[in-house]
Each structure stands twice: as C-alpha cells, then as structure tokens.
Amino acid sequence: MKSQLTRSQNTVLKLLKQLNREISAQELYIELRKAKLSLGLATVYRALEALKLNAAIQARLLSNGETLYSTTQQDRHHMTCLQCGTSIPIQDEECPVHELEDQLRQTGKFEIYYHTLEFFGLCSPCQVEQHSNA
Amino acid sequence: MKSQLTRSQNTVLKLLKQLNREISAQELYIELRKAKLSLGLATVYRALEALKLNAAIQARLLSNGETLYSTTQQDRHHMTCLQCGTSIPIQDEECPVHELEDQLRQTGKFEIYYHTLEFFGLCSPCQVEQHSNA
DNA sequence: TTTACTGCAAAGCATTTGCAGGGCG
DNA sequence: CGCCCTGCAAATGCTTTGCAGTAAA
Numbered sequence A, B: 001m002k003s004q005l006t007r008s009q010n011t012v013l014k015l016l017k018q019l020n021r022e023i024s025a026q027e028l029y030i031e032l033r034k035a036k037l038s039l040g041l042a043t044v045y046r047a048l049e050a051l052k053l054n055a056a057i058q059a060r061l062l063s064n065g066e067t068l069y070s071t072t073q074q075d076r077h078h079m080t081c082l083q084c085g086t087s088i089p090i091q092d093e094e095c096p097v098h099e100l101e102d103q104l105r106q107t108g109k110f111e112i113y114y115h116t117l118e119f120f121g122l123c124s125p126c127q128v129e130q131h132s133n134a
Numbered sequence C: 001t002t003t004a005c006t007g008c009a010a011a012g013c014a015t016t017t018g019c020a021g022g023g024c025g
Numbered sequence D: 001c002g003c004c005c006t007g008c009a010a011a012t013g014c015t016t017t018g019c020a021g022t023a024a025a
Helices: A007-019 A025-034 A041-053 A098-107 A124-133 B007-019 B025-034 B041-053 B098-107 B124-133
Strands: A057-061 A067-071 A077-081 A087-090 A110-123 B057-061 B067-071 B077-081 B087-090 B110-123
Touching (some): A007 A025, A007 A041, A007 A067, A098 A110, A110 A124, B025 B041, B041 B057, B057 B110, B098 B110, B110 B124
Parallel strands (some): B077 B110
Antiparallel strands (some): A077 A087, A110 B110, B057 B067
8 A cells, every 4th residue: 555646546536435436547548638637648657557456446357458546445246248238236135254364364365445346247138149050 | 059060060069178277368379389280370260269159168358358269168367466467266166156156047047057166466575576676 | 955746748558440361161 | 042151451549658848946
C-alpha cells in the first residue's frame, strides 16, 4: 500500500469512486475528458495498473479482451453468457467464499486483495437460439 | 449440446482430454502439430469456441490477454498474483460455491455450465518486492 | 539537479474475420 | 450439387512500450 499516489492516480481513483461502477480503461479515458480531467490513454492504463497493485481497485477480465475496473468495496459476482457476453451481477446476501478466503489468508503464503466469482453459461435468449441450431 | 462434432472439434477435444490441463489456444496449436494432427490456428480457435458453447470445455482468462482452456471435469480455483501473474491452483476439499450455483440454477433464467473462482493478490516473492518500493 | 511522471505515437499480441479451396453428405 | 469446414493471410482492438518533454522533490 503505497502512501503517496501520483496526481493522475488520484484523479483516476476519485472518478472511479464517483462513478461507482465497473468501467473499462477506454471508457474511463472518455469520462475523464468529459470531466475536464483529460489524461493520456497510456497514463490511464498506468494509473490503473498501479492502483491495482495497491489494492485500491479490482479488475475483471472480459472475454472480448477488455478489462473492467472498479473500486474494492464489495464483492461482485456475475453470471456471464458464453454466447452474447452479457454479464449479470448477482447480489447474494452473503458471499459463500469468505470462509475459504480466510483459510487461505491464514496460510500466509499469499496476500489476498480480492476475489472474483463468475458463472458461465447461456442466458435465456441465447438458450433458445442455441437449441434451434443443435 | 450439439450431437455431432466436426472432425477438428473432435481432434481438439481428444487432445484436451489427453493433456488434462489448462492450455492456451496457441500452445494447443503447437501440441497438435507435435501429435501430427495439425490444424490451422483459426480452426483451433473456432473449435474451442464451439466446444465452449457445447459445455464440453471451459475457459479462463488471464491478465496477459490469453485464454486457457480445459475440459469440464472438476472445479479449479486459483490464486493469482497481480504482479507476476503466477497462478496457483487451489485444491479445496469441497467447493463452497455449489449451493449458490444450485440456487441460481433453480431460477431457471440462466443455464449454468461452470464457474470460476479466483483470488487475486500478491505471492510471497512479490510481496517483498512490493514493500521495498513503497 | 535528479528522479519520476506524462503524453504521443508506434509497436505487440492474442484473437477474429474474409475469402477461396476442399470435403462431406 | 450444395453446404459446411478449413486454412491462410489480413485485419482488429485492447494494451504496452520507447522516447522526449515536463513536473516534482
């Protein structure tokens, strides 16, 4: 946890907190311009990378090659369609993974910042489509 | 679940079963050549895509942009280092997610094929390195 | 002044797509 | 005969990197 963040890292982190949703680097770059806080795209990527290593934000990879970033505040689990890529967040009363996470922490070998839990399959519309092709 | 697979889909699936490990499309392409079962790289990608939609295999995305494929046989959970990218499989006696997965199945809205559970943070070597930069 | 951060433009790289040839039914 | 599968090569798109200018300490 670095004590001091650079100017652009702060800018990125603030906007990320403000938006309070998962967002790609590219989209964040656009949002920054809108907010008159323009940063170079490379700088956005570098800031996100640094914040990730500081445990300030978390990342989730999409099958289209994008990465979505968000502040580490709560667990976000997803159901993602293998066909159309739609990703639906699951709000579970309580995360079934925390116990395991605590166990892993106690081994001391690995410093855990966050986790991702994702279910893959077919959403309703794509199920229909898929079966008609079978 | 398509009844009939193409020749190349069969070839890919067989080798995947035989290798019994997570493997990237590129590496699989090389393994196929070694096994005298050469397929075009595009064909490998297309076969993997089709097998994924048939629930025959599962995929896991890496932060370097690669996708790792494996047959759907057992849950594989991982701890992945944000810095060096090392990914350690966790063998847990029992998967803490199945109950939630069953609940989600019962909603009927989404047909679940498999899930991924991944913990992100720093491995021991990278913890040291990270702290010395802080 | 010395080091670290930033922006721009140029790669890098896994994956996808267009298209023509070939195989299978 | 017609349709789907394949392979090759070109294109795509996100992300990374080299380098020179700039701000910070």
